[in-house]
Amino acid sequence: METLLGMTTFVLHKVGVAGRRAIADRLAVKPGITLWQLAALAELGDQGPAAQNELAAGLGIDPSDMVRLMDGLLADGLVSRDRDPEDRRRYRISLTPQGKKVLTAARAVVREVEKATLQPLSQAERATLHRLVTKIHQSPVK
Amino acid sequence: METLLGMTTFVLHKVGVAGRRAIADRLAVKPGITLWQLAALAELGDQGPAAQNELAAGLGIDPSDMVRLMDGLLADGLVSRDRDPEDRRRYRISLTPQGKKVLTAARAVVREVEKATLQPLSQAERATLHRLVTKIHQSPVK
DNA sequence: CAATTTAGTGGGGATCAACCAACCATTGGG
């Protein structure tokens, strides 16, 4: 009985997709960015200015897709794109003040949505869940 | 620091997608079915014969997509499709003996793959993870 | 200098999930 729901991966995936969607929907209205844009902003916020190349590698997306991602962020004035003086092929992507503001807002949105989606769990359980999935995620194998 | 990885939903989603992909890849070669087909077979295995309607609702997919899903399973002889004598609009979808065999094989594959993907967790941790995500999943969300 | 490599660009394309409108056959209510 309950073959499907007995599969951890299945439930995990469903919960993950639902959570992702909830966040994406909220982000689309509030700071008006996509999940990938948030990912890029977060990467920049964590590690400081970087080349598109590095960002793409960090997020695990194709460089050509990163270009289009940057186009959107630039158009919204959330990042600035200057040539790296030491290697003029490279760009130096940095968060603008407005980008930082949006990132902060987005973080708040995520926190808020997660509060709702993880609501059936206690505080300790949420921490445990985070620890467990992180453990899997960081596992070297594949 | 680590803004992205600090978001439970983000990691959850990544792990879910990776796990789902791993299983889908293996299912494609071994019993030669898709994940959605496994889901349908599992539903049938758990709850016995059902109408396409009910199956679609149970899996949360569109009825029109369920039609095409059934087409594949029928072509492979994994399910049988008879009109419900009590309501001739309805079908009565049942697992064929071969469908049951495939379902059993698929279950084994899933178990095997999960053994690998959840490998960084102890047995107790796996049970905890399953319990936690199930708790979220069954919550009256949205 | 010539050849190669690298960062970024632009233009796709394949696949899949999700959804929608229109339609047929059947049922059930009035």
Place this chain on the structure above:
DNA sequence: CCCAATGGTTGGTTGATCCCCACTAAATTG
């Protein structure tokens, strides 16, 4: 009997993800 609702079907669209190739400008190597 007429009509609305339901189960199923067909033929789409949309959006997201992923991936690939050809091209430029700049840097690096020989």
